[in-house]
Amino acid sequence: MEDVVSGLDSFSVETGLTEDEISHFLVLRARAAGLTFCGCAHAVYLCNLVHSLRCIIKSHTANRESVASGENDPLCVGILGMGHMGKQLLQSILEMTPIKPSHIKVSTRRPESAVDFVQMGVECFFDNRRLAAWADVLFLCCLPCHLSKVCPDLHSHLSKHCLVYSFISAVPVTRLTTLLGHDFILKPQYSFVDCDNADVWLSCTHLTTALTHPLLIEASCPVTMSASAPSHDCRAYGGVTLFPDGLRWSEVKLQRLFRIVGVASCRR
Template identity: 80%
Template sequence: MADVVSGLDSFSSDPGLTEDEKNTLFVLRARSAGLTFCGCAHAVYLCNLVHSLRCFIKSHTANRDSIASEENGQLCVGILGMGHMGKQLLLSLLEMTLIKPSHIKVSTRRPESAMDFVQMGVECFFDNRKLAAWADVLFLCCLPSHLCEVCCELHSHLSKHCLVYSFISAVPVTRLTTLLRHNFILKPQYSFVACDTADLWLSCTHLTTALTHPLLIEASCPLTMSGGISLGMNWVCAVLYTLLNICTSACLGSSDALFLINSLFKEKWTHDMDLNAQHLIRASYACSLLKEEPFPWISLTDAQTKETPLQRFLSSNKSMQQCISAAYKSLLEKPLKLHN
């Protein structure tokens, strides 16, 4: 496996540096490795949740929909950009999720640079429109300088139900919403805090091995992150609203949607801690929502930039936070069978 900071010349050592400069370089190198690790860990977590939910939905609706096929439960993941982050993300998805290589596609300006992945069954090409029209989850790993061009290609080809997950630095979710004319966008907003343990990320030499390390999994847990990097509760809320929107797009009634989402976490919380409609949407709307009526579509842009019922609920419920954290760690620590 490749070093997560290999090829990044700005992080190579220079014997001519002063001690202060070496210390600064050390911190930057740790932050770079930490961001790569956390970005991939959180993407793996999201994809495993979404994949599991889609399988639950397929099983739940199989009796009423006799034409449902095995393919309907498969998650189609697209990666736009095969630079440093794109390659590390692809490795993580291939080795740490149950998504088949045939259900991952990559669009890159240099498809020939991804031949190793092609041999594993991943289709690589350079056609951003084709990728957007196909994907259920689309990861943006391109350069900020390419963003406007990329968004012009994508916006008319994205379905409403395609989740766009952005790793593009320095571009807020509100800007992406405007450029893509799309509000089903998840953008992790990482920030840095001073600490004495940032060097723990330097043990992430081989990313997919690091993703199985309990100490690193603990440090990357979204609600309790350590190592000088933080994420915040908005991302967790947006992930849960993502699951809700997937149920809505499948035309599931609110009762079924809540049952399936709670089922994803059933090992980590008890019945009296289940999410209910009032935790997710306005109380006045929740009271009038019929069991067979789907939840309203939730704008993830609003979920990440405004206070929501879910954010208020989670902020005041430490037990639920602990259960979500336990579910995160359990999902990443549980070894998954690799693809043949």
């Protein structure tokens, strides 16, 4: 569809704003871009790592061709919610991981909004229970206000080995554990601090391209995203911090990773 307002400056968001207001607006844009980038980057890294380790484990019993294709026991990735975060995450997984579209399923209230992904081979439907029972890794990308309807659907349908990776803001892991009746949950908690280097995220005009940018990769590294660093010192991470501390986050992620891989090994 053609953008009918393309080139019409009077329709831009910045029109009518003072320089000070534009400055605050750019901070908000940088914050949104930085949080989205880091969320997708860490999720993509997890998917790649789990996929690789599962292939290594299977290499002891399978031939090289089947291991490379991942056909024997593919990693099943589910995404619940197709809003902005869900679409960005799905696009990132499709372009930045070896996981095939046929091994990704999406549950959304509006499956028609994901028609482009369906054409690529991703199955989209509105059945949260079906998604929960199928997925090895389930990404929650819905709004907090939808939890009252989503959690009853997922409760008692999640397999014990399914890792629930939550992007839902303002809902701690302890609360999710209670609502889902499931304790295998990973939830990054990001914070944004305005600083001179925060505008590095404004270059994220195309997320999957940005995921290959060395400077942005360094800025999103969990080890450098120290929540204990002074608020004025954000040279290493562009203003985005990660809770718990980056090293602790990496430790928690590895623990979850070993649990997924361990279950895959036992199921052989």
